[in-house]
Amino acid sequence: MDALQSLRTSIGELWSSRERGELRAGDEDALELVRQAISLLDRGEARVAEVDAGTDDVLVHEWLKQAILLLFALTSVSTVELGPFEYADKLPLKRGYEAAGVRVVPGASARWGSYIGPGAILMPSFVNIGARVGSDTMVDTWATVGSCAQIGERVHLSGGVGIGGVLEPPNAVPVVIEDDVLIGSRCMVTQGARVGRGSVLGEGTILNPAIPVVDGDTGEELSRGVVPPWSVAVGASRRREMPGGEFFLPCVLVLRRLTEGERHDKSKLNSILRTHGVSA
Numbered sequence: 001m002d003a004l005q006s007l008r009t010s011i012g013e014l015w016s017s018r019e020r021g022e023l024r025a026g027d028e029d030a031l032e033l034v035r036q037a038i039s040l041l042d043r044g045e046a047r048v049a050e051v052d053a054g055t056d057d058v059l060v061h062e063w064l065k066q067a068i069l070l071l072f073a074l075t076s077v078s079t080v081e082l083g084p085f086e087y088a089d090k091l092p093l094k095r096g097y098e099a100a101g102v103r104v105v106p107g108a109s110a111r112w113g114s115y116i117g118p119g120a121i122l123m124p125s126f127v128n129i130g131a132r133v134g135s136d137t138m139v140d141t142w143a144t145v146g147s148c149a150q151i152g153e154r155v156h157l158s159g160g161v162g163i164g165g166v167l168e169p170p171n172a173v174p175v176v177i178e179d180d181v182l183i184g185s186r187c188m189v190t191q192g193a194r195v196g197r198g199s200v201l202g203e204g205t206i207l208n209p210a211i212p213v214v215d216g217d218t219g220e221e222l223s224r225g226v227v228p229p230w231s232v233a234v235g236a237s238r239r240r241e242m243p244g245g246e247f248f249l250p251c252v253l254v255l256r257r258l259t260e261g262e263r264h265d266k267s268k269l270n271s272i273l274r275t276h277g278v279s280a
Helices: 002-019 028-043 062-074 266-275
Strands: 049-051 058-060 078-082 085-089 212-215 221-224 231-242 245-257
Touching: 002 028, 002 062, 028 062, 212 231
Parallel strands: 212 245
Antiparallel strands: 049 058, 078 085, 212 221, 231 245
8 A cells, every 4th residue: 555655646746747847758767657557557456436435426536547648748659560450659559358358359459558357348349548347348349438437347338339538637537337237329428427337328328417317207307417326218308498499408318217236137128118119
């Protein structure tokens, strides 16, 4: 713990140097400290954000975000060749999947500094630095997991799902997808939105902190950008009268509350969604 606190303090000092304009690209001593911090993320020994068990709020570890931003400031673009492909980037790709117990299909890539848990599967997809993908999670074809996004265990990110990333400012809350969640195809979850444990988002749902989440039974607005645990929710719209006329603004509609701990029975889920003319 003392070593971790020392590293955290050192990253804070480097960040202050950057803000004063004193940090220079290629500073090897600074770069070594930053690499130590990013390696903690890469191995899953630290994480950018987590849900505080006492308050249920998302706690952001700003110093790790600062380390990521310092890494970009301290490094230069270089050419990377993988077979017939050429890339120009500041970061290497993640390695060691077999030893980590992760299945990676050709066409998938994750940047160094992301963590992929044992049993996870990456179909042709992309995972950015600072992101965390939990054990036994499926990142399906053409899904993207943005920088610092936190994806729980036993999650299914269906084809074409976009999980937004956020780096600046360092205290900005990333997207959090909790354990046992199913995100339907082509959903977009961005700007620090959160999906509670065990929930299902129907296909094409857009969720961000400006989107109201509404209880379908009562019409009550439950939150902005947060889907409660164990909910089946879909993209919808609400009628609004404005000076220019009548318009329909987006919302997320909670159709059903699942029993806590209830597994996703595919046929039952499809029946619930078909009743409302949508699918997952």
